[in-house]
Amino acid sequence: MSNVSNRIAPRVLDVRPILQSGGEPFQAIMDAVQGLGPGQGLRLLATFRPQPLFQVMANRGFDHEAREVEGGDWDVLFTPRKETIAVATSPDADRSEIWPDPSSYLDLTDLDPPEPMVRILAAADRLEPGEVLFALLSREPLFLFPELTKRGYRWAGNFDATGEAYRILVRAGSTKG
Amino acid sequence: MQGGTLSRWTMSYFAAACLMFVLGQGMMLAGYGHPAAAASAPETLVLVHVIAIGWLSLLMAGALLQFVPVLVARSLVGGQLAAPALVLLLVGLLCLVAGFVALSGALDLPLGLLPFGAALLVLGFGLIAAVLTVTLIAARPLPLPASFVAVGLVSLLGTILLGAVFSFALSGLTGDTWPLRLVTGGVPLHAMLGLGGWLSLTAVGVSYRLLAMFLLAPEVERPTSRAVWWAGTLAIGLVAGCVPLVVFAFPGTEMLVSVAMAFTLVAVLLYGGDVVKLYRTRKRKQPELNIHASFAAFAALTFSVLFFNLPELRAGEAAPALVYLFVFGWLSGLGLAQLYKIIAFLTWLETYGPILGRVPVPRVQDLVDERQARLWFWLYYGSVAAAGLALLTGVGLFFRACVFLQLVATLGVMREFVRARRLSSVPAALRVPPGVIRPNLFLPVFTLWR
Structure with missing residues (x-):
């Protein structure tokens, strides 16, 4: 953490x-x-x-x-x-604060799981090496994390202060994952 | 933080559990055990342990190996022990059952099978409990659902240790009087710790998280949910407190059990309120079948605990019917209903996870046929209720006819599980996109470069 x-x-x-x-x-x-x-x-x-x-x-x-x-x-x-905000990160996601600004934003709060997971993986697949995407979900995507890590992406995410929305940043590795 | 990795052996646990459930109902259909035999007869003990260990405990162990990491958002510590634990549990159960058969005199087998089987079960459950406990300890402070699991695991240990003492006493390996006193007075405590503490409290805890997940309801820790934990834990503590009373032949167990039952009723009513609140605050417009099918289980829980609070019913002839409703309506009904969703979801994740977002894949709902399964659940709960009535009225043939329907319904639901595993309901064009490995029915897929 x-x-x-x-x-x-x-x-x-x-x-x-x-x-x-x-x-x-x-x-x-x-x-x-x-x-x-x-x-x-x-x-x-x-x-x-x-x-x-x-x-x-x-x-x-x-x-x-x-x-x-x-x-x-x-x-x-x-x-x-x-x-108020504990950030969960992938094992290799240190220094997420110096990641570049996200190149794409996804608001997935209205989608039923596991659709947000499918959308994020699809969008992550389109990232250029080093690029970052930002997504907003209504729940913590616990089953997404291992899949992102397996595919070589780094991520950092947490709930907002109200606990109603989960924010996640996903970054493509320097060689595309 | 790697919460949601797939537990490799969970499907094997589920498959073994389903097999045992069919076996247990087959025994009842054949007239083996209660009500044909006395409630304390060795034949009934065979039946009870096939259901309680073979079906319910294997189901719970498999589910916890998958979902405790989800409850605490951490990966499982020592997950590779899941397979040896399953082997220990199955062999242990087989020996225990053989020991009971020996006790009944039907076959000439050594009575030593009883303590041997019990020892294997202590090892098997011990491994499961160790894996889960270490995982929970690493995740402190525990979220509320995980706290339920923690109490459930303590109850599990209490249950199997009591059972181990019984097995030594029944096989004649010990001549001390206190194990014999436990066998005479402690069997209801063993059952309450197992069915109430281990299976029910754990199921309640996991259901808080799973229901919120499946209903897309906000996950807030309600004061009422904490009260459920306290009331449930106190009830289990009181039951556990009866054990030394029995060992030392002190009076007072009946009073402690009555108070424990009252706490259980409070817990059940508050839990029912929480479930209704979760349902009302849901964002999913159309709840899926697993939710509706669970409601019948909640009703069975409330009904059986309510009537168990009346001492004359608890000790009287209605007791077997209430226990039946608790085991087959509440625990088994909830188990079947949640398996229906969990198997489809885990299969979807196992099959399509590696290619998600790259090629079109079916939805989770495409793996199941709710229309078909709904009928089976209706038949299942209907026949459980009828079988309970049959036990109450004491008509043996009527009971077996109900069990027959119940078994048919169970097999119907299980056919849906197999269809989900085989991707049978998925439109053929989407079923096996390139890059997908079809899942095995119940064994993990082994790859050389894992």
């Missing part, structure tokens, strides 16, 4: 255009949170200090750090609390 919190660059989400056009950015923010990799933070740019969001994010296991920037806008960094 290793913990990669804070080491992956945070995802940046700028909701100022939505706010300026009079829209409601909550769904966009929640979608972004769901798509975060294991241990990944979220950097939010807004036109005001998003006070109500702090509690929502705290419930999901994120701390926040807000600062006002030029023009009265706010820059908020949400970082996952370290103790």
Whole structure:
């Protein structure tokens, strides 16, 4: 087990255009949170200090750090609390924090097992050497792990802070697995 | 963290278990053992051990070798001991049964077969328990389902050690009085530890995880589920506490058993509530047959434990009928229902796992024919209920007619297992894509470069 919190660059989400056009950015923010990799933070740019969001994010296991920037806008960094997220990795997946950004994203939360396993293996087969894919599932794919390892992929995954979604990063070996 | 590797010998355990289940029902059909013989007659002991060890315990051992790693998300430690353990258990059971046959006087066999068989069973179950215990210890702190398995394993050890003492006493190898007192007063404790602690608590624990998996329900550790564990563990502790009372001829076992039964009822009712909650929070719209078929087993569990709480029924003539319902409705029914799903899933993973994502493969559902199997499950539970009634009313011929139907239904369900293993229901075009090795019926596939 290793913990990669804070080491992956945070995802940046700028909701100022939505706010300026009079829209409601909550769904966009929640979608972004769901798509975060294991241990990944979220950097939010807004036109005001998003006070109500702090509690929502705290419930999901994120701390926040807000600062006002030029023009009265706010820059908020949400970082996952370290103790809430244990990351499971394949035996050779050390330093997953320096893996490149994923080249493909799969949202498999609506699929019944074992379909997510089939999709991930198919998508992994299409990765170029060294490339990474990110997938979101509704359950921990216990039967997928040995198959990934057998095929020479490295992986790192964990549940999000709510325990409702499982995130996994899969990386193709330097020689294709 | 390599949770879900396939356990190589699990299918062999399942196959041996199914064979023993057919054998046991065949004996009842032939009128061997209870009700034709007394409940404590050697013939009944043959029957009871073929069912409890041959069918239920081999089934449970095979399932745990596969699913304990899933419960704790860790690989099994010492999985290569699974095959020798299976051989020890089968040979041990054969010797034990031969010993009971000798005891009945039907064949002139040495009575020493009893303790010899018991010793092999202690070794076999000891190996299984060791493999699972080491795996569990490495995974501490245990998730709740695994904690149930831990108590189940302790109960298993208690059951087989008691059984070993019985075998020494019955074969006349020991002249001490305490083993004889145990034989006279400890048989119900042996049965409660085995059927309740080992088989039922373990099944309940594993079912929490498997039901959530199959129903796509959120896996939350409910306070009620923890209460089930506490109540079940206390009940087993009280039953175990009766053993020294019997050994030293102290009074009080009846009271302790009554309290244990009350705790068991609390556990069963809370467990039923948890199952309903799991079912209601499911994401899978159409639950599969294994779930519906398990519900009848849950009903049999509730019904039998409820009535076992009435002392006059527990000690009276209704006891065999309640035990029958518990063993064939609850434990065997749940076993058949879950096997129906597990065999298809494990076969799918074994066959198509290596090529998943590379070529189109059938779905897990394509390996089974639910329409056909549903009829068999209806017949199975219907005949179990009828056989229980027959035991209650004491009509021997009616009982055997029910057992006949029950056996037919069992064979029908098992035919579905074989069809799943043989990929018979899979559309021919998808059945064996290039790169696929057909699974053996019940032995692992051996490859030279493994």
